Amino acid sequence: MSDAISSLQSATPAERAANSFRQVVAPVAAPRQRPHVIASEAQALAIAQQLAAQWAPSALQRDRERLMPWAEIETYSDSGLWAITVPKAYGGLQVSNWTLAQVIATIAAADGSLGHIPQNHFYALEVLRVGGSDAQQRFFFERVLAGERFGNALAEIGHRDHKRRTRLEQAAAGWVLNGEKFYCTGAIFAHWIPVQAMQWGEGPEPVSVMVFVPRDAVGVTVTDDWDGMGQRVTGSGSVSLQNVQIQPEWIVPFQVSFDNPTTIGPVAQIMHAAIDLGIGEGALQASLPFIREQARPWIDAGVAQASDDPLTLQALGKVDVRLHAARALLRRSALITDAAQAAPTEASVAAASVAVAEARTLSHSAGLLAANKLLELGGTSATFAAWGFDRYWRNVRTHTLHDPVRWKWHAIGNYALNDVIPPRYGAL
Template sequence: MELKGEPFMSAPAVLDINQRSAHRIASDEEALQLAQRLAADFAPDAARRDRERILPWAELESFSQSGLWGITVPREFGGAGVSHVTLAEVIATISSADGSLAQIPQNHYYALEVLRVGGSAAQKRFFYGLALDGVRFGNALAEIGHKDYQRRTRLTPEGKGYRVSGQKFYCTGALYAQWIPTLVVDDNQDSYLAFIPRHSDGVEITDDWDGFGQRVTGSGSVSFKQVWVEPEWIVPFKASFDRPTSIGPFAQLLHCAIDSGQARGAYQETLHYVREHARPWIDAGVDKASRDPLLLERVGNVQVRLRAADALLHRAGRVLDALQQQAFPDARSVAEASVAVAEAKVLTTEVALLAANQLFELSGTSATLGERNLDRYWRNARVHTLHDPVRWKFFAVGNYVLNDVLPPRHGAL
């Protein structure tokens, strides 16, 4: 498909960005400090937001206006261009306070990476500028009900632009976004990422997400009925996977960071609970549960596995940093990044579930009672770690190290 139109970018009048002007973060160190400060602000009400499903509008406004949603914008476009290690740590830090909040910008960062890899200079200037101003991008990627896995959301030329029609689900962040990057296909089944203003005529967002975990991610449905799209809002998607790029391992690194943060949050709650609610019935011969050798073994076990998972997470970030330094990555270097991230994903998944399970076991039925709402850690970890099957990570790693078979290039590896 040949995209038509002039090489300039313009925002539609219907888009309410209220002359947004977010803080501009200048360095990795500033990003990490801000993430810690926001996590401390977000943590106190996380249990209530989950329990009562209070959508985090105010928290998201603070989050995006902090400048953290623009930290991946390259320096040549006015951003901080932080390392992947820093990005992962920022997400994990927020996730330790509220796993739902940490997942909401995941597809925002993903869209910016697709833009970095496949967008034109004009598109980068425009959409990077929006991100730096605090504008939030959601997503409308997934579809349901098609056994052939082909996307049905259609991009059809009309006059000097295009129309988009289709139905999406699991659209994390779309509810809160000003723009919705949408995966569309043309008549040749070539795919593109169309950045669509959320207030465009024909866009309908339904808050029908009813998962028992990650309850306030806004991961509902979006329908498009003959929605007008300017040519300048369309970025190649399939072409970015036809050649070796960082998009797949980048996407997975974000999921690793969410899981790692959920594990950290559950582990800190475990330490707090044991210290504050030492219970002699855990071991009738010990006065304090904090001196129970079996309990200490469990706490130590989670600590070691959490350290190992974080080490692999940071290593994966460094591998991605090295990959991004290559002007034209080859298949081998992308495969190495995918395997490094897959290895991290295995451990972050396992430790998120382990830490949440241990908290559940040690707190007992009281986990579901009271204001602390401790069972949310297990529910959040259980739901988010199902995003893509971790068993395929083992397969990809094993096939690579044993048979030298490069992993496939897609968003789940």
């Protein structure tokens, strides 16, 4: 284990709480073994359920003490789950989007951070599937089958616009990458960091590309400085790129994948919906035993137990229905996206984008409702630090800020009323 990782794990809870331990993190080691080969979608779901049951009891400690899940990520990767979307033509299982969503939701119900970490890994796999050359697909898909993981370095902060200022430019020695990135979920745990950059030199205007950068390349610095109130152990820190030498075969077209109808955006949003759904389902499951065994009914209910309080039952019923509805919409959107992947057209991709936006709006509200009601119905004692129930609300509230749900409602309405196709990008 590197000195940087060791110091992160040995920091005291007080140091973690103050985020005074911010440190550069050394690259992870090469995979210790080739991952398990998952034979079916049913097996993938079963493995996800086993891992969730294994990790749920320690989720509170990881969140409270900000313990990065190094061992859990290795186990997760070794399980074979990080390779389930690799296309069959390249040796993978190529699961449906519904199976992918269920895997993510299952893990997120146990630990919101662990459910979130591989999202950008699967996003990068879809970028490769859509825009990579055959040689790039063969190389990178094999790396994933061998156990290597992708992180991300897409977003940038410090500006009021969404323009990317990271530059890929020609130099005497070849392509050179420079930039500063934030919200880099998973980069700490990654072997490769896909970087969104503007490539200069191929024409009069720059073009957007995805550069798959080796984590241990000279000039790459990953810092654990994520200070959000939720999703605390996702490794969503910063990545600095200083004169990083880039091989041409690591550069994958990106803008062209949105100039044409592709499913990169819908697949990304399916995973975000699954994270919110999973956290909400975890909150509901935490609510049930607490209400049965710990909560008190309100005096006006005239009953002896909170589990018989009629207004508590009504509120729980609403949570249950909302979560079931969100799961149903997520399944529907995944099936529509499967169809769009098989036959991408302007119409099929638009239908997928809108269906996924519908799922996101409901997973957003259902996840927040479940986390809120866990505290409300549990009563004041549910706020005691020993329970750690606040982590569900902090996690889902933090993650639902990924992109604004208010714009999804707008896109859905504009499509339904005016037949306006929503914009094609990863944020919808």
